Amino acid sequence: MIPLEDVSMLAVATMLIYITLSVFTILNVVTGVFVNTAIERASADKEIASLKTLQKRNEQMQALQSVFEEMNQERGSDQLKVEDIEAAVNVDKLDSVLESLGISTDDVKTLFSLIDTDGSGAIDLQEFVSGCMQLHGPARSMQLAKMGYENKRIAASLKKLLSQVKDMQRKMNAIISVRTAVPITAVPAHEDVMYI
Structure with a gap:
């Protein structure tokens, strides 16, 4: 820069602007490389996390399947x-597996009715595994939305039923009031029928 000072101050300013732009360009390239590497690692982490979740789900399903098969071997039925x-929960075969999934075994009959989707009173392997996996973990937003929708439908049906009951009650009251307002006349003694 010292020789450029002899030429002019405009040359010195141009040199300073060039150096500043070069430094920012190099910093931008280095930052871009770091950001790109971080994005690639994050996407790889997401893939690894999804693979781990899938593997854990498969392990849980296999554990449920093996418990079901073990209970069936003792019983000799599918x-x-x-x-x-209830017997499997009492001897801790099923209890530990269900507790590891976050499923309470305090009320076995309610648990059974939730797993028994077809209401047959007996559950097969597919019903058992899919029912337990649906009960596993916290409630999902889809399940909550479905429950809210069903609650709205039930509330609307109850409201309609209540209005029908009130309408029927009004009609019955009207019929009763008409019958009590009109005197009953008796017919001759040989007939046991009374007319209004």
Whole structure:
């Protein structure tokens, strides 16, 4: 820069602007490389996390399947009843697996009715595994939305039913008031019928 000072101050200013722009350009390239590397690692982490979640889900399903098969070997059937589930919970075969999934085994009959989707009174392997996996973990937004929708439908049906009951009650009151307002006349003694 010292020789440029002899030429002019405009040359010195141009040199300073060039150096500043070069430094910012190099910093921008280095920052871009770091950001790109971080984005690639984050996407790889997401893939690894989804693979771990899928692997954990498969392990849980296999554990449920092995418990179901073990209970079936003792019973000699391909379907379980509520008594079988209660017996398995009492000897801690099923209890530990369900507790690891976050499913409470305090009320076995309610648990069985939630798993028994077809209401047959017996559950097969597919019902058992899919029912337990649906009960696993916290409620999902889709399940909450479905429950809210069903509650709205039930409330609307109850409201309609209540209005029908009130309408029926009004009609019955009107019929009763008409019958009590009109005197009853008796017919001859040989007939047991009375007319209004």
